[in-house]
Amino acid sequence: MPRVLLIEDDPSVREGVGLGLRRRGHEVRAAETGEAGLQALAEFRPEIVLLDLMLPGMNGVQVCRRIRDTSQLPIIMLTARGDDFDIVVGLEAGADDYIVKPARTEVIEARIKAVLRRLSEPAGRPSVEFHGELAIDRAGLTVARNGERLPLAPSEIKLLLHLSASPEQVFSRQQLLEYVWDHSYHADARLVDACVRRLRTKIEDPEGSPRYVQTVRGFGYRFGPL
Amino acid sequence: MKRFAPLGLRTRLIAGFLLVAAISALTTAALAYREARSAVLRQTQDTAVASMRDVLDRRPIRLPYTRSTDLSAECRDIARLAKPHPWAVFAEYGTMRASSGNSGTSTVITPELRKAAHEAPRAVFQRVVKDGTPYLTFGMPAVMDYRGERIGTGAVFYGVMAMNTEQTTIDAMVLAARDGALPGLAISVIPALLAARSVLRPVRDMRRAARRMGEGRLDTRIEVKGRDELAELARTFNETAGALEASVQELQQAEARARRFAADVSHELRTPLAGMLAVTEVLDEDAARLDPDTAAAVRLVSAETGKLAHLVDDLMEISRFDARAAELHTDEVDMAETIAKTLERRHWLEQVHTDVPDGLRARLDPRRFDVVLANLVGNALRHGGGPVRIRVYAEARPGGPWLLTEVADSGPGIAPEVLPHIFDRFYKADAARTRSAGSGLGLAITLENVRLHGGTIRAANGPYGGAVFTVEMPWEART
Numbered sequence: 001m002p003r004v005l006l007i008e009d010d011p012s013v014r015e016g017v018g019l020g021l022r023r024r025g026h027e028v029r030a031a032e033t034g035e036a037g038l039q040a041l042a043e044f045r046p047e048i049v050l051l052d053l054m055l056p057g058m059n060g061v062q063v064c065r066r067i068r069d070t071s072q073l074p075i076i077m078l079t080a081r082g083d084d085f086d087i088v089v090g091l092e093a094g095a096d097d098y099i100v101k102p103a104r105t106e107v108i109e110a111r112i113k114a115v116l117r118r119l120s121e122p123a124g125r126p127s128v129e130f131h132g133e134l135a136i137d138r139a140g141l142t143v144a145r146n147g148e149r150l151p152l153a154p155s156e157i158k159l160l161l162h163l164s165a166s167p168e169q170v171f172s173r174q175q176l177l178e179y180v181w182d183h184s185y186h187a188d189a190r191l192v193d194a195c196v197r198r199l200r201t202k203i204e205d206p207e208g209s210p211r212y213v214q215t216v217r218g219f220g221y222r223f224g225p226l
Numbered sequence: 227m228k229r230f231a232p233l234g235l236r237t238r239l240i241a242g243f244l245l246v247a248a249i250s251a252l253t254t255a256a257l258a259y260r261e262a263r264s265a266v267l268r269q270t271q272d273t274a275v276a277s278m279r280d281v282l283d284r285r286p287i288r289l290p291y292t293r294s295t296d297l298s299a300e301c302r303d304i305a306r307l308a309k310p311h312p313w314a315v316f317a318e319y320g321t322m323r324a325s326s327g328n329s330g331t332s333t334v335i336t337p338e339l340r341k342a343a344h345e346a347p348r349a350v351f352q353r354v355v356k357d358g359t360p361y362l363t364f365g366m367p368a369v370m371d372y373r374g375e376r377i378g379t380g381a382v383f384y385g386v387m388a389m390n391t392e393q394t395t396i397d398a399m400v401l402a403a404r405d406g407a408l409p410g411l412a413i414s415v416i417p418a419l420l421a422a423r424s425v426l427r428p429v430r431d432m433r434r435a436a437r438r439m440g441e442g443r444l445d446t447r448i449e450v451k452g453r454d455e456l457a458e459l460a461r462t463f464n465e466t467a468g469a470l471e472a473s474v475q476e477l478q479q480a481e482a483r484a485r486r487f488a489a490d491v492s493h494e495l496r497t498p499l500a501g502m503l504a505v506t507e508v509l510d511e512d513a514a515r516l517d518p519d520t521a522a523a524v525r526l527v528s529a530e531t532g533k534l535a536h537l538v539d540d541l542m543e544i545s546r547f548d549a550r551a552a553e554l555h556t557d558e559v560d561m562a563e564t565i566a567k568t569l570e571r572r573h574w575l576e577q578v579h580t581d582v583p584d585g586l587r588a589r590l591d592p593r594r595f596d597v598v599l600a601n602l603v604g605n606a607l608r609h610g611g612g613p614v615r616i617r618v619y620a621e622a623r624p625g626g627p628w629l630l631t632e633v634a635d636s637g638p639g640i641a642p643e644v645l646p647h648i649f650d651r652f653y654k655a656d657a658a659r660t661r662s663a664g665s666g667l668g669l670a671i672t673l674e675n676v677r678l679h680g681g682t683i684r685a686a687n688g689p690y691g692g693a694v695f696t697v698e699m700p701w702e703a704r705t
Contacts, residue, residue, distance in 0.1 A: 012501030020504040023511075080496055080542075102500035102535045105507050173557055174564070174592060185567035186596035189557055218558040218587075 001025040002116060005046035007037035007063065008078065009055050013101070017050070020105030026112075034058035038066055041073075048112055051095070052078045053086045061086070061093045068094035074115045074154045091194035096155035097181060098191070114182035115154060119161050129164065132211065132226045134203060136164055145203060155180070156199045159192075163213060163223035172220040196221060235429065236422040243418030247411050255403035263396050267353065270310060270392055271362050275349045277309035278366050278385050290319075291381065297324035304383060313387035319380060334361050334386050343367060347378040353389075360389045428456040432463060444471035489545035495538045502531045533665075540667040544651065547674040554591045554678050556703050561586040561618050561629075568599045574614075578603060581617040588629045589702040594675040598683075601672040602633040602695045610635025610693050620701065628681075631697040639687035648685045649673040679703040 004026050008014045018028045029044045031037035034055050040046075049067065053060035064075055077090040077098040087098055096115050099108055118141070127139035135144040141157055143150045152160065158180050163171065171179070173189040181191060196213055204210045214222055233241075281304050291297045301315040305326035315326040316335065323331055334356050342350040343365030351364035368381040431448050438446040446467060448460040506528040513521040513528075546552045562582040569575045599616075606614040617632040640648060647653045652666040676683045681699030688694045 010497050010501070012498055013504070014501075016501030016504035020507060023508055080493070102496055102503040102538075104532075105504050108504070172559070174559065174567075184571055184596075185564065186571075186592045188593060189555060218589075 001027065002047040002112065003027045003044065004029070004048055004050060004112065005037060005040055005044055006030045006050045007034060007055065007060070008050070008052040009033065010052075013052070013078075017105070017108060021109065024105065024109055026109075034060065034063035034066075037063060041067070041071075046073070048074045048076065048116060050076050050078055050099075050108070050112075053090055054080075061089050064090060064093040064095055068153070072151055072153050076111055076115060087188070088190060088194065091191060092197070094153055094198065096153055096195075110182070117182070119158055119180075131164060131167070131224065134212065136160065143203070150202050152202060153198070155195050156202070159195050160199060160203070160213070160223075163221060167224045167226075168222055170216045170219045170222045176221065192221075236419075236426055239422040239425065240415060240418040243414050243421070244411060247414035248407070251403075251407035251410050255407060259396075259399055259403060262399055266392050266395055267362075267389070270387075270389060271351055271353075271364070273310045274308075274313065274362055274385060274387055275351060275364050275366070277307065278304070278313075278364065278383070279349060281307045282366060282368055282383065291322060294322050294324050297322055297381075298326070300324070301326040301383070304385075308385075308387070311387050311389070311391065313385040316384040316386065318382045318384075332363075332384065332386050335363050335365070335384050339363055339365050339384075340382075343382050343384070347376060360393050362387045362389055425456065428460060432460060435463065435467075439467060439470070444474055485545060485548045488541065489549065492538050492541040492545060495534075496542070499531065499535050499538055503535050506531050537665040537667075540665040540671060543671055544667055544674065547671075547678070552674070552678055554594070554703060556589050556591050558587055558589045559592055559595075561588055564592055564595065565599060565616060565618070568596045569603070572600060572604075574603060574607065577607060577612045578614045578616060581615065583619070586618065586620070588699075590629075590679060590699065591675075591703065594678065598672050598675050598697060599631070599633070601668045602697070605668065606633055606635035606637075606693065606695075610637025610639075612636060621698075627701040629699050629701050631699075632694060633697075634688055634694040635692045637692055639691050640685060640693045645685055649683070 001024070004021055006014060006017060006021075006028055008017065008030065009032055014030045014032070018030050021028050029040055029046065031040050035058055037049070037051070041049075051060050051063060055063065058066075060077060064077070067073055067075060075095045077087070077095045078101055079087055079090065079098050080101050090098065097111055099111050125138065128135055128137045130136075133146050135147070137143070138161060141161075143152055143157060143160060159176065162176070162180050173192045174185045176192045177183040177187045177189065178185055181187070183191070196215075200210050200213055203212055211226060212223060214224070216222055285300075285303070291300070297317050297319055301317050301324050305313060305315040314332065316332045317324045318340075325332070334354050336352060336354060339350060339352045344367070347367050347369055349364060349366045351362060354361045354363055363384065363386050365382055365384045368379045368383060369376040370379055371377075428448075428451070435446045435448050444467065447464050450457050450460045450464065509524045509528040513524045516524060543552075562580070562584060565580055565582055566575070569578050569580070603614055603616070613636055615632075615634045617634075619630050619632075621628045621630055644653075649669045649672070651670045654666070673683055676697050676699060679699045680703060681697060683698070684696045686694050686696070
């Protein structure tokens with residue numbers, strides 16, 4: 001069971017979520033503030049971070065950016081529905097997914113599992129594929145551009161692996177929500193858009209239009225054609 | 227009573243000014259014409275009569291005339307002394323008739339004039355128009371002075387004088403009056419326009435201001451100029467606008483406070499609920515090991531926590547609609563797929579029959595449309611009963627195609643008294659106010675979601691019983 005770092009300022013949520021997750025066998029460390037959470041990172045070495053966006057002092061978005069500066073640790077934001085703007089900002093800051101509070105423990109655990117899940121490997125393919133300047137290692141879950149390894153967050157690498165497994169095939173944003181995030185078909189497609197934007201800043205040439213992850217207006221996204 | 231087609235204020239003002247100018251010009255011209263004309267004529271006629279009198283008085287009259295040639299000679303002599311215009315002289319003496327011309331009698335002299343001339347021993351005159359020419363005819367009995375008394379001699383002389391010159395003068399006066407009146411009328415348009423402008427500008431300002439107010443800009447005021455009635459009206463308008471703005475502002479503030487309160491309450495409820503909901507599983511799992519009463523209490527708390535969370539979620543959603551903070555995130559989707567996914571996620575595929583054309587794509591917010599459809603189908607299954615039918619079709623309308631989604635159930639339908647309130651918040655159909663499975667906000671949220679797409683929703687009973695909800699949305703929802 002994964003080790004979960006929960007950064008949440010409200011005691012009842014901290015306690016309730018901690019209790020529920022421990023009960024399901026997770027090892028949970030709870031931090032009250034962003035600063036305490038960042039300190040716990042090195043020592044606790046969590047596999048996933050549950051991060052409340054509304055924190056006193058250093059807020060969730062800042063904590064998220066700080067974590068992304070140094071690691072590609074999976075991050076799930078805890079938000080309240082309606083704080084739409086926060087969700088977008090949080091996703092732009094590098095969060096992989098979000099959970100709307102209040103949520104049952106089974107929902108929280110399902111999200112954790114979905115983010116940590118490895119995509120099933122397409123059979124009979126070489127572990128490393130080359131697409132233009134990109135080298136995608138499906139087994140090692142690493143991506144390099146011109147030989148330089150790119151720091152990709154879990155959701156980013158999963159999206160890239162999914163799209164590149166079927167080059168030139170168009171996936172709707174709803175399909176990507178289902179396949180890559182294990183969300184429902186009708187979930188918030190801004191999750192996909194934010195992830196595509198983050199991915200593009202890392203793999204695409206900043207000048208010119210995207211080569212690898214292309215938008216097909218009215219339909220969705222596809223990988224290539226290169 | 228038939229009313230005249232309304233004319234513009236400007237037209238009416240100009241017409242009024244023109245009318246007044248025309249009436250005054252006409253009246254002035256008519257009076258002046260009449261006076262001038264009679265003065266001209268009188269002068270001519272006085273001159274003529276006086277000169278004839280003078281001629282007659284100064285001439286020694288050799289009575290009696292025995293031959294008509296003498297009388298004719300007399301006539302010619304008198305005619306030579308005509309003043310101010312040449313005149314023809316006719317004379318009557320007993321049965322004798324003579325004239326200065328060739329004909330013995332005049333066709334212009336009327337019997338009345340002759341009668342009057344014979345009866346009175348003084349000059350009489352008459353104006354006659356014959357063949358379009360005006361004539362002055364005058365009769366003058368020749369008198370003799372007998373011991374200071376004037377005695378008629380029986381001879382009467384008539385003068386006939388054409389008054390063409392006078393007619394020309396009078397015609398010239400008419401022309402002058404007309405030529406003077408026309409520019410006068412034309413010039414009167416200028417003050418008319420000025421007056422119209424001074425009235426119309428405040429009226430136009432006020433109309434513009436009223437329209438702006440109607441558009442919701444309640445801070446609209448009019449610049450008040452002068453102290454006339456229109457300025458008074460503008461001042462009243464401003465005062466009314468101010469009062470209106472103040473009361474609307476007050477209402478808006480009260481409404482905003484109420485909404486913020488609802489939003490704050492649900493927000494505040496959410497945090498404790500987040501903790502509680504996370505541990506309901508723990509309660510459920512351990513309830514089996516507790517004594518029956520405690521177990522029942524624990525299960526009750528767990529179940530109600532879930533419902534409370536759902537209610538708070540719906541409250542948050544509706545407060546976002548009220549605060550106009552709800553956003554539409556549209557995507558182009560395959561309708562058959564999106565509907566199938568909604569049903570599949572809730573395990574309704576078996577109970578619902580769908581009629582959706584293949585390959586039908588529309589632009590909408592998938593999450594919100596899922597909420598709409600899930601609410602309608604959920605209601606249909608709960609209150610109406612299966613089979614539930616979903617029909618999706620397109621309809622051509624002015625401005626583009628619309629997407630229609632029909633959800634029909636096979637239940638008893640909706641009572642007529644309930645229909646108008648079906649989308650009200652927390653509306654409970656039966657008086658007992660039993661709590662249904664939903665929050666009581668489901669259809670209200672459905673309505674708001676459809677409205678956000680620029681559409682409408684209708685509830686009715688089908689021809690064969692059963693409730694039918696029809697969602698109508700533009701094919702491409704605008705964000």
